[in-house]
Amino acid sequence: MAKYNTLLYYCYSTIADAEQYATDHLKFCKNLGLTGRIIVAEEGLNGTVSGSAESCKTYMDTLHADPRFAGIDFKVDEVEEPSFIKMHVRYKSEIVHSGLRDPNIINPQLQTGKHLDPKDFLAMKDDEDVVILDVRSNYEHNLGRFKNAITLDIDNFRDFPEKINELAQYKDKKILTYCTGGIKCEKASALLLHEGFKDVYQLHGGIIKYGKEAGGEDFEGKCYVFDNRLSVDVNHVNPVVISTCFNCGKITHKMINCANPECNEHFTQCDECGDKMEGCCSDACKAHPRKREYDGTGYYVKVPQPVNVDKKRKIVTQMLNE
CATH class of the missing domain: 3.40.250.10 (Rhodanese-like domain)
Structure with missing residues (x-):
């Protein structure tokens, strides 16, 4: 029996103080021990979170108790381990970036298919x-x-x-x-x-x-999917594999990110080419000095860079002198 759940959801519903809500929601998620990625905007929420079944139930019950989010349709997957490493809640102008920000033209709360x-x-x-x-x-x-x-x-x-x-x-x-x-x-x-x-x-x-x-x-x-699983099975009736290896053309369903962080291309790559190319999409990326170590998954967690104290002090001093 799977120990964890992963929840996929969204909700178009007006959040008056979305930036503050994002800050508060991050604390709430961390207190529940959840990991995941949530976008908060004035137009609503868009998230994927993962954690114990109990924590996920508390999360869903809490959001459903809020009149703004009572209609959320959570998609629940049972997983063997959390689908994220960390918890991020970010405030943005849209919950899915479309560039369509005029509510008089596009407003899913008023008109959709x-x-x-x-x-x-x-x-x-x-x-x-x-x-x-x-x-x-x-x-x-x-x-x-x-x-x-x-x-x-x-x-x-x-x-x-x-x-x-x-x-x-x-x-x-x-x-x-x-x-x-x-x-x-x-x-x-x-x-x-x-x-x-x-x-x-x-x-x-x-x-x-x-x-x-x-x-x-x-x-x-x-x-x-937008977590460390990268892809999931959907068809249980007549499944087929249609994707091919970017490098050799062999049929494969394995999706990875290029090991070169400056490329980070999403592409399909078979295991043989993955080993040969070290998780890179091209020879140029394979030779890149910043190439990440390929562990066979093609999923990379962003590693925080250490603070350059001297550089930070120089910037602050420069600002004070202006």
């Missing part, structure tokens, strides 16, 4: 008048995606608005959007509606919930 439960998505996805749209980044959909899904060449979700024109041919279709947990679809579907798409839907709870409630049927490959 129609939410489809996983079983309804499964029943609808193969209809002739339906287009399945993946709104995630390249490295995510290269690892796994729905069969016959339309994918966009984007490195980050903030590039999504630029690609709307490429979808104009589908304006008369039913658009079914999906992402990892649902958060990106809230803004993607809202933008599609704003741009004149009439019939827009989104997979409620994303790929993760679809795997739990609909068996993951026709999701090909693995699902990228």
